[in-house]
Amino acid sequence: MSGHSKFSNIKAKKEKNDAAKGKIFTVIGHELALAVKQGGADPASNSKLRDVIAKAKANNMPNDTINNGIKKAAGSLESVNFEELQYEGYGVNGVAIIVKALTDNKNRSAADVRSAFAKGRGSLGTQGSVSFLFDEKGQIILDKEAMEDLDKDFDSLMELALEAGAEDIREEEDSYEILTSPEDFSSVREELEKQGIPMAEADIVMIPQNYVSVTEEEAVKNLRRTLDLLEESDDVQNVYTNWEEE
Structure with a gap:
């Protein structure tokens, strides 16, 4: 996050x-x-x-x-009456927050989300109020440690991912991040699976276009309160934010 x-x-x-x-x-x-x-x-x-x-x-x-x-x-x-919902709003200091929910009770999930924003001094917005600040992507995270036994360096992994239809692959200290379009996510994930590539995480996510830095102690406390309360709700699947945590 x-x-x-x-x-x-x-x-x-x-x-x-x-x-x-x-x-x-x-x-x-x-x-x-x-x-x-x-x-x-x-x-x-x-x-x-x-x-x-x-x-x-x-x-x-x-x-x-x-x-x-x-x-x-x-x-x-x-x-089975689950419904996919998306809530959008701002935390303190203009931090954008998107909440993905899967619920069989819209009133309950709306109350949980509204309460989380209010208790963290944020504000719940309308549909589309912050989603324009994010890009929807398929994201596959590979644990470098789990891949040590495979004969795959970054170049060979990049070739495999791009041939499967990925848009980009990025190397971090302890992992690789593969990005796809939402439409190509399933086919890329399945090709990696066929090649025996272990995946730490694979999902369609919302990636911020830019990040917001928040350092003031009270603001950080309120942001964490909002995000913790959202994570505690059984209806909430994922929470995405453009907060650049220090």
């Missing part, structure tokens, strides 16, 4: 306590249910479901849990 290493943020999330892991599994469970409802329970013919399964595995969700979630969703399609 900052302009620094995306992989560091991913590791920090995954290393949180069991309650945080439970939240991640709940979010992915909802995504599995929606993917099944939209495209069926067979991953072979449902690319969205394949993407969610890959995301589940990257987050160490057990195979039994994944399969049970798919079976449950397939057996109760009428009860």
